[in-house]
Amino acid sequence: MMRIYNTLTQRKEEFHPLESGRVRMYVCGMTVYDYCHLGHARVLVAFDVITRYLRHRGYDVHYVRNITDIDDKILRRAEENGEPFSELTDRMIRAMHEDEARLGVLSPDEEPRATGHIEEIVAMIHRLIASGHAYEADNGDVYFAVESFPDYGKLSKKKLEDLVAGARVDVREAKRSPADFALWKAAPEGEVSWPSPWGDGRPGWHIECSAMSTKCLGDTFDIHGGGPDLLFPHHENEIAQSECATGHPFARTWMHAGAIRVDKEKMSKSLGNFFTIREILEKHPAEVVRYFLVSSHYRSQVDYSEDNLVEAGRSLTRLYHALRGVTPAKSDSVPETGHDRRFAEAMDDDFNTAGAMAVLHAVANEINQHRRDGEDLEARQSAAVLVRLGAVLGLMQQDPEAFFQADTGGELSAADIEAMIQARADARKARDFAEADRIRDELADKGIILDDSREGTTWRRG
Template sequence: MIRIYNTLTQQKEEFRPIQPGKVRMYVCGMTVYDYCHLGHARVLVAFDVITRYLRHRGYAVDYVRNITDIDDKILRRASENGEVFSDLTDRMIQAMHEDEARLGVLSPTQEPRATEYIDEIVAMIHKLIQGGHAYAAENGDVYFSVDSFAGYGKLSKKKLEDLLAGARIDVQEAKRSPADFALWKAAGEGEVSWPSPWGDGRPGWHIECSAMSTCCLGDTFDIHGGGPDLLFPHHENEIAQSECATGHDFAKVWMHAGAIRVNKEKMSKSLGNFFTIREILESYPAEVVRYFLVSSHYRSQVDYSEENLAEAGRTLTKLYHALRGIVPAKAGDVAETEYDRRFMDVMDDDFNTAGAIAVLHAVANDINHHRREGRDREASESATVLVRLGAILGLLQQDPEGFFQADTGGELSAEDIEGMIQARADARKAKDFAEADRIRDDLADKGIILDDSREGTTWRRG
């Protein structure tokens, strides 16, 4: 039995999908005006693991993650760059896909773009107006009337009267109440626009997700997820407009990933502690970054620091060390073990990846024990279990030597290192041990660690 913490009810609940054996999940994706940052990576990896685990448990998962490709930020950035907005979004989408692939994030089942759903957005707005939940203002904008939805605030637990207290309407806006929000924005002279019954314009941000999610998954679906900053107002507004438009409950379970902090401060551009995924991957292997994100529960805050990433690298290295030099047994020859059951127990409890990581290290300890005792078959079978469970978290799928020798932009290439190892071997053969030690120390100074055994010398980046 899988139990999930539901933000809507603020408690863990037994997960019962609407359609047995099938999960329909929508996660708010990127607004593609810039490169993805570490906060995006947090959400991407968290829901990737959730998808992998649900599939491991036998569910057919229809995972929809949208792309917002029309927005004020996009238009401003395109104007600053002197380019067509679609050229900017196409470039950023390609970069996003590259970042996802490096982090081992599987592609969603569907990846709708807002600009592909303009007709559906217009139709939903029209239905809201007809139902008395929205109104067209004199300036060509269309607003959702928040006080027309009695359930407003049920996700964020905010009260409408508190939101209205002291709130003011911008003089440029024509809405009736300060809490009302835009569904359609009238286009200014020369701005990107689409035709509508209320004049040329473009959709507001919130209505995009309501239209895309219901078109892709139906009026009611199982899980809606996203980052912590989306809970209010974005997700609250989605609920209001969707339930008013369809007359049905929107999503059964709401899930929100935890925030990223940098050196114990909230990550933000204004503080200068803002990192893109590709900046981080210039210094750290992608699997180390993924391990760092997975090793904390998806709802917890993650404190990003050089020290914490280095520690993630050290602990992931321990797992790969356990696999090094072992040929895993064929997967079909290794039955479910106690470790498989322990892994599922912790993951069934709101996808507790921190507990799952502890199980991986317990398996690694078993492999090392079997190896020391000379029990090669048991070590091989345990290696299969480790790789099998690691796959559910998107980890440990590399050849160990490939992991240890991955080029992270260091001073020495693999060819350089192999050449120095051969020079050291030649020095040792000539009994020039001082030269051999010098080469080893030189490699160590450059972060290359040598491991000597009866089978020869292997190396890894430290």
């Protein structure tokens, strides 16, 4: 039985979806005003693995991940760039899709945009006003009345009185209570806006997720996920406005990925330790970055450093080394093994990818032992298991030679390396061993490792 840690109850619970065999999951996506950073990669990869494993377990998963394509940051950036906001968001969405594809992240089943659901947002706000949970302020904004929802704070465990006591109200706001939050923002003349019963404006941040998730998945669904910074106030506010608007419980299980730290410090632009996915992928292969993110439990804090990326590369290399020169048997011809069961036990325990990764390395060791013993069939069967389980984590799907020879932006292209290997072979044939050694050393200095065998010479980037 699968057990998932529920942020709402703060404990692991047996997972029973609302509909047998079907999982409905919503994850808060990106606000697309800039390139995705490492924290986004953490969330993208974490919920990609969760989706892959649920499907591996036989569930029909309907995975929805939204896009916030209208908010203050987007409008400010578009103004700075001197471009329409929609051009900025379209460009950033394309970049996001490129980044996630390189990281092996599967596309969600639905990817709704806030600007495409204004009608649903306005309808939900209208219901909240009609039921006394929201009000139109003197400045044209519409606010949710937090005190109208007695369960406010049940996700974050924050007390309303403490929030009210510590709140600071912007002079431009017209709230009745400092804890109230905007559902609709009146737009100044000339600013991007949509018509509504309360005047031209645009939606607040929180309401868009409530409107889109219920539109795509229903009033109540199985899993709601996101990054650690969204727990409060975003997810807390989603619960309040959704349950008041529908009269039903919102998400049954809440999941939050862990934070990213860089060299043991919080990642932030002010500290100069802020990295986009693109910057990292210029220096490290995408699968190595994915391995690094997957090797830690999704709820744990991840410490990003060059040393940790290098170690992730070494670990992934060991797995691919086990597959090198072995043709995996057809997966459907290899029955479930003890490795499959141990992998499932780890993943059933709140998606324990660290434990699952240990199983992959055990399988790799088994392949190496079969090869040493000359057991070709057994090696091929174990290789099939490694590829099969690796796929659940989004790993080990490349041809080993493609992995080892991937161009990571070094001095030498694959063609350059092959030419030097041929020159070395010619030197050895002419018994010019000094020249052969010189070529090998030159390649080693540039991070190219040669492996000689009876079948010939193979190479890999170190």
